[in-house]
Amino acid sequence: MFDEKKTSREIELLGGEARDIRWKNFHLIVPHTVYPPREDTDLLASVLEKVTPFGKKKFLEIGSGSGALSILAATLGWQVEASDVNPYAVAATRFNAIENNIEISTSEGGIGPSQDGQHTQWMNPGSYDLVIWNMPYIPAEETHEYLGPMEDAALIDTHPSGLLNEFGEMIRRFQLISPTGIGLILCREFFANQSTKNVLLSKGLATQSVSSLTFEDGETIQVLAVWHPFVQSKKQQMHTVSSTNSEMLEGTYKPGDSLRARFQTDGKGRHGRTWDDHLDSFKGTWKLDSNLIPQISSQLQCQVALEIASSFQSMSPLDDSIRVKWPNDLLVRDKESKEWKKIGGILFQSLSRGNEQSLVLGIGINTKTTNLLKGRGSLEEVGVELDNTQLFTLLDGIVSSLFENKSNLSNTSNKGTEINLKLLLKECIYREKTCTLTGISDAGNLLIKSSQEEDFEVSDDLSLLWPHLQLQ
Structure with missing residues (x-):
């Protein structure tokens, strides 16, 4: 994946001057190869600010990058741990926390292939009330130009079964969040031709899109909340x-x-x-x-x-x-x-x-x-x-x-x-006219259009016939 030229380029960049960034009220130093605050960081931050610390207030950020979100979380009252597979990101998170008078525990590591080490080297399994992750959401097969191993670690999903699958499995097995905890991940709407929500639902988890952002090219990213469903219920x-x-x-x-x-x-x-x-x-x-x-x-x-x-x-x-x-x-x-x-x-x-x-x-x-x-x-x-x-x-x-x-x-x-x-049955007969479903009104009524271009709003399903439905 990474040839000698790209690796050498990255080593050369590491010797360059770090960027000096102001994000919210925080002063951040961001070395080369470390992911800086961007639109997706802002999106995740806007959701994080809505969550009042609960439980034991234990918080973990996976892929901390510059440490921006971890620093924000600490100011909101969380007891913060942060990890990243990029050692320069770990150093940046640690340095920026100190510079902003914030206490954060940092570790090198993250979700990835098993040969990268044990999960316990970078987190305490099943103990967190809130886990956040700005997930590398670009599949490796969609990437034709690689920057370098550390830069791309923040952008490209190279896990054999996909990072979303691995994250969901770790949540399901209570290896990340506590039984009453919440995971917040920033990801694409779709993963391997499936809705990301359906991937997580298939693992017995609850999930909801709580914020989203659509770019000019039409791509949408979203923040998904993930949790164990009704854990305190009968x-x-x-x-x-x-x-x-x-x-x-x-x-x-x-x-x-x-x-x-x-x-x-x-x-x-x-x-x-x-x-x-x-x-x-x-x-x-x-x-x-x-x-x-x-x-x-x-x-x-x-x-x-x-x-x-x-x-x-x-x-x-x-x-x-x-x-x-x-x-x-x-x-x-x-x-x-x-x-x-x-x-x-x-x-x-x-x-x-x-x-x-x-x-x-x-x-x-x-x-x-x-x-x-x-x-x-x-x-x-x-x-x-x-x-x-x-x-x-x-x-x-x-x-x-x-x-x-x-x-x-x-x-x-x-x-x-x-x-x-797309998943609604479209063709129906209304008042002896063949019609096609066009939408659902704000009141929940069916909007249909006849073959003669007449528009109808229907509130009673008994007034409709469905020609392609087998009789019972």
Whole structure:
């Protein structure tokens, strides 16, 4: 990757004069090969400033560069440790902390190939309340010109399985953040043709994009918050219930608690329809904080269904095999007929008791093809092999990502503002006219256009027919 010429160039640069930079209220000396504060640093800083120190206030920055973010974190009240694979960055972080009268513990190392040493040489596993990382987000295969081994360490992802995968695995195994901790990473929207969010969700983690920046060339970087979903909540399993939604609404559960059952005797869908139960289907419900969700809109239902569909599509080896029928049905494409079949759906329900309002989210999904009624499909048909325990882990992360408020980073009031139209079923019939979906209104209604260029806004899904949906 690095020839003698590039390495010699880097050695020559190291003998040059360091840059003198003013960032926020800090004076920084930045040697050559050390990553200086840039737009991505500012983006991560804007998120960091929103997080009030919590827990034991233990903070780790991976890839500290000049030390700018670590110094900022210390002024916010965190007990800061900083690491970098570039020894000159470690020296810069240490020097700049002293120059700004800040106490920071520094170490050389970071996430990388196992032959680079043990993780314990640069951090204390599983002990941090907040971990941040301005991740090298340029894949090695996209890079044709290399600068030098130390300069490129801050820019290029050379890990065999990808740094995002390794980071997610370390979080999953409690090797970085504490059970109640948060990771903040700056990364691209996509990793190896997958959404970065889906990569982390597939590991049973919760994640949410809390800030983003789009450059003139159209590339978008984002700050993702990552955490363990609902770690202080009850995750209950039962053999048989009338319905998981009813059980949770009528029981003594707290927001974040979940319940799944092997059998439902009286499961319901939208409009009071009966949910046909069988052994190989997932039935689960989550209690939500009604104070964070002012109203249950079609837009919110659709957003939850789309988040689930996006994760399934990322796992399926078949392209365009998953869809959502507005507002809340999950569909798979039949291999032979190419028509769509329902595999499940989501359902919000609420119950008022005096001044107390209970709100739950139920999710039902067919995982296997056995014993299915006509017009019903399963995840198995599109190559998504998950048992109910694995599916719960994934869904727990998705629900937490949408509705768990972590240190005021999450913003549930804005859920549903980012509708991915690509995964919505497009063709429908309305008032005997063939129409195509064009969007979702702010009120959550379906926006459609007829073949005669007439525009309609539809609030009732019962008024629509879907010509490519198998009858049930």
